[in-house]
Amino acid sequence: MRLSSEDIVAVLKQMPSSILFKRINREEVYCSTGFEKTFGITKLNGLDESSIMFFDSQSKQKTAANTLPFYIAATEGAVSQQYRVQTQCRAMNCHVEGGVITTSEENWLVLYVRPDGSDLVANNQQGSAAGKHIVFNQLLSDFSSKLINASVDELDNIIDQALAGFGEFSNVDRCYLFEFNEDMALMSNTHEWVAAGVTPFIDELQNMPTSSLPFFMSHIANGLFKVDDVSSLPESAAAEKAVFEEERIFSILCVRIMVNDTPYGFIGCDIIGSPYSWNTFDIQYLRRIGEMLGNTLQSLHNRKILQKMQLELLEANKQLEQLANIDGLTGIANRRLFDTTLKRDIQRCQEQGLALSLLLIDVDFFKQYNDDYGHVAGDKVLIKIAETLSNSCLGSDDLVARYGGEEFAIILPGTDNIAAKAIASRILRNVTLLNIPHEASAYDKKLTVSVGLISQSNDALRSVYQRQGEQSAMWLLNHADEALYRAKNDGRNCSRS
Structure with a gap:
């Protein structure tokens, strides 16, 4: 008994397995009841190859015409590949396998479309x-x-x-x-x-x-x-x-x-x-x-919370360290940071072959200024002097510090005697240009400062370091203080070395 094409379609449509089938060289595609159930299809108005789309499940790209399962089955006789199968109702990752069935009247392409995971659905x-x-x-x-x-x-x-x-x-x-x-x-x-x-x-x-x-x-x-x-x-x-x-x-x-x-x-x-x-x-x-x-x-x-707390702790420690090293009134380095920096810079400059200069600056007649103008005005003067000293220095490694009371100090690593004297002259001029009234001053009744200076070439600094060791900083400070004393004895508003 020979089956007609209509009989073949009727038989395959009733199959419980998920099947797609078509005649070779025809566009019309048929599906089994198993396919309809698998893909949730409740009504069909006819299918063609464009009604069912195939995608590469990895790249997600639409499958090219020469890699479609019907094409591969027709040209190579069999197909067995993974696809993402999409109908108008549902899309699923499937394994598609099939080939050519030859009948007495014509040849058919039959695809078994098995959704991924369906192999787990066994009798048990x-x-x-x-x-x-x-x-x-x-x-x-x-x-x-x-x-x-x-x-x-x-x-x-x-x-x-x-x-x-x-x-x-x-x-x-x-x-x-x-x-x-x-x-x-x-x-x-x-x-x-x-x-x-x-x-x-x-x-x-x-x-x-x-x-x-x-x-x-x-x-x-x-x-x-x-x-x-x-x-x-x-x-x-x-x-x-x-x-x-x-x-x-x-x-x-x-x-x-x-x-x-x-x-x-x-x-x-x-x-x-x-x-x-x-x-x-x-x-x-x-x-x-x-x-x-x-x-x-x-x-x-x-x-994140722990990391945030750690960062906050580091920031707090940084601020505490800054507070411990910064003068609360003027905002420049305090005596503690000055002492630490001077020892470090002496050793660094003698090791690297650099000169080093140290300036001590004292505000002239500051006690009288406080008596005449008040301590609030005196504090404002110290703030202005600190700012002027900072602006008078040019080196990135220079350190301006409040040494104590109305006395300031400047460390100038890599600065020789000639350059240090130029900085001292600049400081004297810039302070005078502030035009701060001071009745007790002998210089146009303006506030002035005195500067004591000590400069050491590398050879001299090395010699001091070798002789004095840890006391090198004190040795330089004593010499700068002596120079400051001479500046005051010479009438103030001047620098001496």
């Missing part, structure tokens, strides 16, 4: 569930090990990998992570994975007001939002239904993520094109992924 349903559970635990273990020691910089990439791994394992169309802002008034899509042929929406889903989705928020606040069929949502979910339909979402599953006992956001996945009844294990698996991300985010959150 319990064994199938166990197999799926093993695969998931392997997936979870892989990403858990990556997340344990993940740095902040690595986290985004690992989350993307976890979403992709879970999305492909669950054969969903989209998998994503949303984060709430601090007061949960806004939520943003921070990570998204989409299957081949699926439109991403991450750019459009930023800073969304949570108040615009009240039905969703009321459920996710309790930990779970599950919709098998978006069309069945109640009227109270009209806003959510509109958003889902706009994105062609038919089924959606989301679970809350907690960090430090506070809602951080949620992880979710979508089915596009046809309703899907979420199983208990779907919910369990997504919850475990959410818990894994929540634990990692909490760990990073705690690490």
